Amino acid sequence: NIKLAIETISPIILRYPNNIRARETLAEVFYKEEKFENSIAEYRYILEQNSKYLPAYIQLGWVYYRQGKFQMATAWTKRGLKLGSSSPQLNSLATMNLGLYAWLNDDYAAAKKWYRKALEGGSEIILNAILKDLNDTSLLFPDQIEAAFFSGWVYVEADQKNMAIPHLNQFLSLAAESDLSNEARGMLGQKILPIDKNSTDSKDTSSSSRKIPKNMILVPSGFFIMGSNDHGEDESPEHKTYLDSYYIDRYEVSANDFASFLNDVDNVQGYYLDNKFGTLFFNGKFQPRKGFANHPINNV
Incomplete structure (x- = not known):
């Protein structure tokens, strides 16, 4: 159990605080007990001691994935590929993980790129590992129905279309009309349906497709x-x-605009008045100091 494991490992860490193997074992114990923040702290400590240790980057990314923090998972794994001491096995693991994190971040094009790279050697072991991750993800995060799509897609990429069919059909039974559902139909040889680009059901919320709010x-x-x-x-x-x-906001809020806002909402406590460097003063109502009307507000 976790208490026994910690009692066994702690004396080693106390005596040899920079022992990476001991720290790694402790991080894994925390991970298995779903004490994710403790696990993260141990992996971060390892990387402070050895910034080239790629396994810690990969595992750190995986812990963030388990927390549902997919952008953090991506960032740490990419950082490991950039800074860590690589090996073919570790690079394959990081690459397939990045494929998983990419579609969880709604970046389907990047997911395909990473998965194709992982599958380049035609390894059955990597194929099965990707499929296992997709299945596990569908259980951990049942709302992420794209796991079924990518299970089918990966089988098609591996020339195993018959194995892809049930996964693609499952995805179509759950999915709203989108480019992804049409892609699934295409892989199944079905008729492609027109897509309403204004549909609010579309899940394409990747940063490249977001409409940036005005100003x-x-x-x-x-x-x-x-x-x-x-x-x-x-x-x-x-x-x-x-x-x-x-x-x-593209433009900073001016002292004049913020004074008008405070006066409109009648919030005397909304500005810190004790700072002599403040751009506002209060005299029955808020006003910008002379010469500061168009300066950015401060001390909010």
Whole structure:
């Protein structure tokens, strides 16, 4: 059980804190017990000690997948392929995982690209591993009906169309009309149906197809350095972190606009007035300081 495993491994880690094998074993124990945050912490510690250790990147990505954080899973796995010490076996594992994460992120073209790369050698072992992951995913995340589509698609790619038929039929029984359902019909030799591009049932929400709201921009996902080791305890330690993509206003809110907003909603507590560098002052109502009307609001 987990308590016994931790009691066995902990003395080793206390004596040899940088022992990667022990840390890896502990991370796996946490993972099997679905203590995912503990598992993530151990894999992150391993990568701090050895940034080229590809297995930790792959497993870290897998833990995030189990949490349903598919963008994080993708980011860490790609980072491992870029920075880690590669081997054919590990590269194949990372590639097939990226195929899985891609369609879970609604990027079907990328999923096909990664799966095709994984299947290049015609390995039956890799084919079966991909199919197992797809089946497991359909059980873990039953709303992700595309698992059935890709199970059929992978069989077709492997020249096993007869095996693909039940999976594609299952997908069609669940799916709304979309380009993906028409692709499934095409693989089955059925008639292709016209698609209403304005349909709200379409699940094509990939970043390339999103309509950006007016006067906003999309900040892409990625890693960045947060904190500092040289500016006090409240900013320490410097560490690498990840943000999902998000929308932000193209133009900053001016002091004048924000003052009008606060006055309209009658919210005296909505602005921090004790800072002498603030761009607003309060005199019965909020007003921008002289010369700051068109400056960005601050101290919100």
